[in-house]
Amino acid sequence: MSSKRLPSETRIIRDVERVLAQSIPPAWSLKTKSETPGKGKRIDLLVEVTSPDGEIARFAIEVKRTIEPRSVPMAAEQISMLTTSTMPEAIPVVAAGYLSARTRELLNDFDVGYIDTTGNIRIESSAPGLFVLTQGADSDPWPQDVDLRSLRGRGAARAIRAIIDTAPPFGTRELAGATSASAATLSRVLELLEREAIVTRQPRGPVLAVDWKAAIRRWAEDYDQTTSNTATTFLDPRGIPSIEKKLQTTKLAYAATGAFAAQRFNPIAPARTATLYVDDVTKTADRLGLRETEAGANVVLLEPFDPVVFERATTRDGLRCVAPSQLAADLLTGPGREPSQGEEILEWMQENEDAWRT
Amino acid sequence: MPGEPDPLYVRARAALLDATDALAAQIDALVLVGAQAIYLHTGDAHLAVAEYTTDADFTIGPAELHDSPLLAELLTARGFTTREHPGGWLSPDGIYVDLMVPEALAGAGTRGARLGVHGKRVARRAKGLEASLVDHAPMSITALDSTDPRSVTMQVAGTGALLIAKVHKIHERTAAGDRVRDKDALDVLRILQAIETSFLSQRLDHLRAHELSAAVTDEGIAQLAPLFGRIDAVGVEMAIRAAGVGADPDTIAASMTALVSDLLAEL
Numbered sequence: 159m160s161s162k163r164l165p166s167e168t169r170i171i172r173d174v175e176r177v178l179a180q181s182i183p184p185a186w187s188l189k190t191k192s193e194t195p196g197k198g199k200r201i202d203l204l205v206e207v208t209s210p211d212g213e214i215a216r217f218a219i220e221v222k223r224t225i226e227p228r229s230v231p232m233a234a235e236q237i238s239m240l241t242t243s244t245m246p247e248a249i250p251v252v253a254a255g256y257l258s259a260r261t262r263e264l265l266n267d268f269d270v271g272y273i274d275t276t277g278n279i280r281i282e283s284s285a286p287g288l289f290v291l292t293q294g295a296d297s298d299p300w301p302q303d304v305d306l307r308s309l310r311g312r313g314a315a316r317a318i319r320a321i322i323d324t325a326p327p328f329g330t331r332e333l334a335g336a337t338s339a340s341a342a343t344l345s346r347v348l349e350l351l352e353r354e355a356i357v358t359r360q361p362r363g364p365v366l367a368v369d370w371k372a373a374i375r376r377w378a379e380d381y382d383q384t385t386s387n388t389a390t391t392f393l394d395p396r397g398i399p400s401i402e403k404k405l406q407t408t409k410l411a412y413a414a415t416g417a418f419a420a421q422r423f424n425p426i427a428p429a430r431t432a433t434l435y436v437d438d439v440t441k442t443a444d445r446l447g448l449r450e451t452e453a454g455a456n457v458v459l460l461e462p463f464d465p466v467v468f469e470r471a472t473t474r475d476g477l478r479c480v481a482p483s484q485l486a487a488d489l490l491t492g493p494g495r496e497p498s499q500g501e502e503i504l505e506w507m508q509e510n511e512d513a514w515r516t
Numbered sequence: 517m518p519g520e521p522d523p524l525y526v527r528a529r530a531a532l533l534d535a536t537d538a539l540a541a542q543i544d545a546l547v548l549v550g551a552q553a554i555y556l557h558t559g560d561a562h563l564a565v566a567e568y569t570t571d572a573d574f575t576i577g578p579a580e581l582h583d584s585p586l587l588a589e590l591l592t593a594r595g596f597t598t599r600e601h602p603g604g605w606l607s608p609d610g611i612y613v614d615l616m617v618p619e620a621l622a623g624a625g626t627r628g629a630r631l632g633v634h635g636k637r638v639a640r641r642a643k644g645l646e647a648s649l650v651d652h653a654p655m656s657i658t659a660l661d662s663t664d665p666r667s668v669t670m671q672v673a674g675t676g677a678l679l680i681a682k683v684h685k686i687h688e689r690t691a692a693g694d695r696v697r698d699k700d701a702l703d704v705l706r707i708l709q710a711i712e713t714s715f716l717s718q719r720l721d722h723l724r725a726h727e728l729s730a731a732v733t734d735e736g737i738a739q740l741a742p743l744f745g746r747i748d749a750v751g752v753e754m755a756i757r758a759a760g761v762g763a764d765p766d767t768i769a770a771s772m773t774a775l776v777s778d779l780l781a782e783l
Binding site for chain 1: 708709710762763766768771772
């Protein structure tokens with residue numbers, strides 16, 4: 159994929175005005191001002207939005223061509239301070255050509271509004287009361303392919319699993335020695351996570367902190383339970399309890415995932431489907447007495463994209479389950495109600511960090 | 517799944533023990549049948565159950581029944597009351613208790629079973645229960661409420677007999693256009709799922725070889741394919757309705773037809 163040229167800052171300012179004008183409520187009006195009071199650093203774009211009653215909300219917008227998550231704290235602080243000193247009644251906002259989900263999340267954490275030219279907007283004013291939240295593009299229309307941009311693939315998965323499952327501090331080489339991830343891939347994945355403000359590390363030194371929840375969510379953007387792995391569907395006519403019973407005594411290599419495994423962590427609703435990673439689909443189906451079917455399947459056998467899915471699997475209540483980090487990524491990208499169960503597993507992981515992070 | 521059994525099921529088990537307490541002097545003539553017998557075999561004590569699955573159903577073997585004490589007196593002495601039809605009783609706690617005699621042994625008549633000095637209203641006649649007097653074994657049945665210390669050891673119909681009884685009931689009622697409980701079809705699926713096919717086929721072979729049960733067993737087997745052999749068969753649709761929204765209809769249909777076809781292949 160060739161990188162498209164990033165638009166110029168002038169072009170971005172024009173586009174920001176345009177998307178903003180399109181998203182304010184019908185009876186409201188919008189005016190932009192290029193001149194700003196005060197000396198020294200000036201506000202890039204000042205927008206006044208007038209309510210039907212004539213009340214005015216002012217937004218002081220810092221415009222960047224591009225902004226990575228790790229630059230958010232500085233940019234947010236800059237615009238907030240500038241606003242406080244030059245126009246205290248204005249609301250600070252950061253704008254760019256495109257803002258990733260992670261960047262938007264961080265800006266929101268810093269209480270700074272955001273606008274991008276693809277239509278991702280969150281701005282809020284209390285007097286006059288105005289709240290605009292719209293969804294634009296999910297992926298960067300102008301990707302710059304200088305660095306690792308994706309966590310797709312086997313090497314990246316081994317690395318991200320190792321990074322999530324290990325309690326910092328740790329060094330790249332040390333982690334490569336202790337897991338199936340290679341030092342080279344680990345280092346590229348860590349760079350990506352650092353750019354996205356998910357890991358913190360000393361310059362050329364060990365990793366000091368990992369926001370493991372954000373790391374799982376970032377991985378889930380590039381990974382997918384049903385398409386990254388090869389799925390075949392089967393029927394056990396005797397139902398899920400029968401599969402559970404057979405798995406308690408089997409010598410087959412397997413690890414349960416999806417709603418089936420989630421139940422062992424947080425028993426809410428019984429699973430309608432048993433999803434298992436296995437090393438040999440045909441042999442497993444044969445030994446467990448499963449019949450291949452398309453309609454009415456209650457067992458899904460996954461041929462894993464990489465053996466890393468079996469790493470750090472644990473037996474819970476007689477069932478071998480993938481590690482919580484793998485389970486969370488599988489659920490978040492799984493079918494039906496699984497994504498919401500993924501959120502519940504993330505909570506379980508938060509409350510039981512000692513149980514899975516070593 | 518661990519957990520407390522459904523409160524209604526706890527009450528139904530208690531009513532069953534109320535009935536066996538009352539009928540202790542005649543317990544050798546009774547065989548437990550119906551949903552409560554099925555759950556003893558399939559181990560589904562933690563299922564959420566519907567109101568009508570909680571009846572306590574008994575087959576009476578006339579040959580084992582003593583002339584005294586009278587069944588009706590035993591029941592009324594413990595507060596059981598009669599319902600409209602012969603054989604229908606209501607426990608003091610409001611749970612239905614049904615006393616039934618297999619058609620082949622029930623004598624003349626259309627509803628009530630002729631039981632000599634016990635009269636013709638204490639039990640009703642029912643086709644398909646013959647097998648429960650051939651295929652049964654003693655089981656110990658305890659209360660599900662931990663504060664209730666009672667237990668009884670009594671004859672419980674085997675899975676082959678229970679399957680034949682359910683198939684007859686569904687067939688008779690669907691053929692006659694009578695109201696039929698969807699739950700009965702789900703009970704058939706429970707038996708097919710919980711019991712190994714080879715074991716079930718041996719039980720059915722045994723029942724076919726016995727004079728009392730041969731005819732009803734053959735008839736029951738002959739109804740398996742029309743009722744449950746295709747995904748759009750009437751019994752399959754009943755099971756899907758009874759399973760409710762928590763289950764995938766396609767899975768129920770595929771499971772039922774696969775298990776019935778396995779069983780028929782072994783017979």
